[in-house]
Amino acid sequence: MKDQLKLSALMRPHWRWWLLSLALGALTLASIMGLLTVSGWFITASALAGLHLASAASFNYFGPAALIRFFAISRTASRYFERLSSHNAILLLLQQLRLWFMRRFLASSVQPDTRSADLLQRLITDIDRLDQWPLRVVAPLFWASLISAGWLCALWFWQTELAQVALMYLLGLLLVPVLGFASGYRRACQLVTLASQRRQELLEPLSALTMLQLHQGWTAAELQWQQIEQQYQKLLWRQQILDLSCQFLLLSGLALMSFHLLIIALPLAAEQQISIAALVAMLMSTLALTELWLPLATLYRHLADSAMAKQRLNQIQPEAPTGTCTGLTGPITLELQQLSVAYPGALQQTTPVNSSLKAGDMLWLQGPSGVGKSTLLSTLAGWLTPVSGRVLLNSKELQLYTASTQREHISLLSQHVSLFNMTLAANLRMARPNASDDELRQVLTDTALSDWLATLPLGLDTELGEYGVAVSGGQARRIALARLLLQNSSILLLDEPLVGLDPDTAHQLIQTLRHRCQQQILIIASHQTLAVDPGCHQLHLKLL
Incomplete structure (x- = not known):
């Protein structure tokens, strides 16, 4: 239907802000990886140079130190401006959402049987929840794909054998978000529905507390809320277990990849095909991938939240017209x-x-x-x-x-x-x-x-x-x-x-x-x- 909510259409007028926030976020993560990589190389190289007095005097301490300061400043500045641009883009999106609803309901009032507590939650909570789609779903996927691809390319040009092993592990790690989606997406959607019912079953009886107590109906309303609360807490516990399991799998996979790369790279270092400092730099950059991949563990949950919020908002339909006449003829x-x-x-x-x-x-x-x-x-x-x-x-x-x-x-x-x-x-x-x-x-x-x-x-x-x-x-x-x-x-x-x-x-x-x-x-x-x-x-x- 043409009046259905489409986030892409609402985001399109301010696409420059979204592109800027994505670019600054990628620059931030790249700076973090560069900072860890150069720091690991510099500390190891300077320590090795200190073991030999001849090489210590000729070692260039100033170039790597300047590069470390550059990455540190770049990380802080890009993170700051990324927050500004993304917040501005989100506020513009929320403005567009509210204008969309205003235009939609100017034509007609909502259905009279819509319950006030549920309607209030949809118009406030669900609208605010929609920002999880660009911030928690699109952006992490984009950053993880872009930075990981760049890291693989750099590793490929440095040591092809190491890059092939890393590629296999990263492809395997992609199965973790897929597993989380397959196992928890439906449960996450049920959690959104139960959260709405939980709020509704609490607020609606409270608005009629006096009458319920007079007619001895409060106990039944309280039991009804407790049943929904128990279902909600049970599902929430399962979701948290799944979140921790996905995070454990991602961290374990990255740790195993680092260990495997270390095992392969040690003989190369022994044969002096690569330096010890370069080996440490490679391991530090591998560990920096954790910040890229860890948000993907809860990707399914944010996807479910935004999808359910969009579905619930689309369910708020203006009252269907009952008339059939479509035009006026003659003087009014x-x-x-x-x-x-x-x-x-x-x-x-x-x-x-x-x-x-x-x-x-x-x-x-x-x-x-x-x-x-x-x-x-x-x-x-x-x-x-x-x-x-x-x-x-x-x-x-x-x-x-x-x-x-x-x-x-x-x-x-x-x-x-x-x-x-x-x-x-x-x-x-x-x-x-x-x-x-x-x-x-x-x-x-x-x-x-x-x-x-x-x-x-x-x-x-x-x-x-x-x-x-x-x-x-x-x-x-x-x-x-x-x-x-x-x-x-x-x-x-x-x-x-x-x-x-x-x-x-x-x-x-x-x-x-x-x-x-x-x-x-x-x-x-x-x-x-x-x-x-x-x-x-x-x-x-x-x-x-």
Whole structure:
């Protein structure tokens, strides 16, 4: 399906950061190997030179020492910058993931039977767990393959016989991650599922602790959690045993390879085909392979975590549309016939209202807080089903239209606006990606933000900060309104758009909206009293 989560597609816009982190990580590991190799050679060679006074005076101590310092500095610097680049790439990936989910759920709400504890874990824990795919799976495999291949090539040019033996061992060591995958991948997937159930079985009863205790149901809930906890701990113990076994096999294989290479190289050193210092350097470089191969022992677990996180996130599906109508023909009309609304489980509902609107009309919903203005707008947006009565869009019931058609023609500005850690222009272009800068400035003028825009040193390129912390609440609401206007929907539903505005600015904003939305239906819900023109429809909501 085209709406399924694909990490490769989300990582592609920032591929340079990923490539930089991989290159710096490879440089770090190569520097570690070079540091150990040169250090082993230098210590041995200088010790041997010290045994002979004649050679001690002519031995070059400065070149190898400089090379050791170079590898040490290179290791530290590349590790530092690798951490910076990889963390930046991960944060950009998490940003893309959250934007992907936001765009996905702007079209529709999640299924109503999704349990809150499980949904919260999916949206927080599983999204954060996805970073294990590039960091714990792709990167270790890439580094181990690249550095091991380079080490084999160097060994091949130095001593072909040693390289052939090392190649056989490395091919054998590849079987350890394969064995771990075959033995533990399914168990690791079960652990992710059990961890979710464990959290859910703990949080859901705690939210109803009082009622469970009153009705003597807490003991059963506690036993249910204990059973899942026992299964979880049992599987976790088996996974830890498998992790240790794979690590032991990798370490044993590398140690056996070092010993085998030493046995083969000793006769060559006795025949002076290779020096003792070179032999020690070869052994030190072989031992340095441990840092490359040891992360592969738990490769299967990180692969399972990321795969299950992706699967669980893809299971969060927007509610399937129930309508079949896919288009609107003719001038836009909206009729409310004996419409009464309420949120599911609410104790009261609104009194029935009637209204008939056409393009260019404006409806002003008034009433104190809690009377149902936001509920009515959510119903008109298609998010809620009417308790009674009907909503007719171009003479057809709103529920008969598909969700995509509803979102195309109806836009809602809720009381809780969402701004992202991007520039002002990028936040606005989420509504229309191809909007020009002039269009962005015009829509900001229409929402009484032109003076504020003129004070920004970077203008449209100003960063709004995480959650829009760089702007005030009133500015954030008007930025969201400007983004809504860019969608150019047939029906605009504005929930408390005047909050935080002085009366003059509020009156100017309403007049601008009336002028701009002459071909649209404008519905505004507000608890404020504002003088509007006589042609404006007004509804005073009450509760039954």
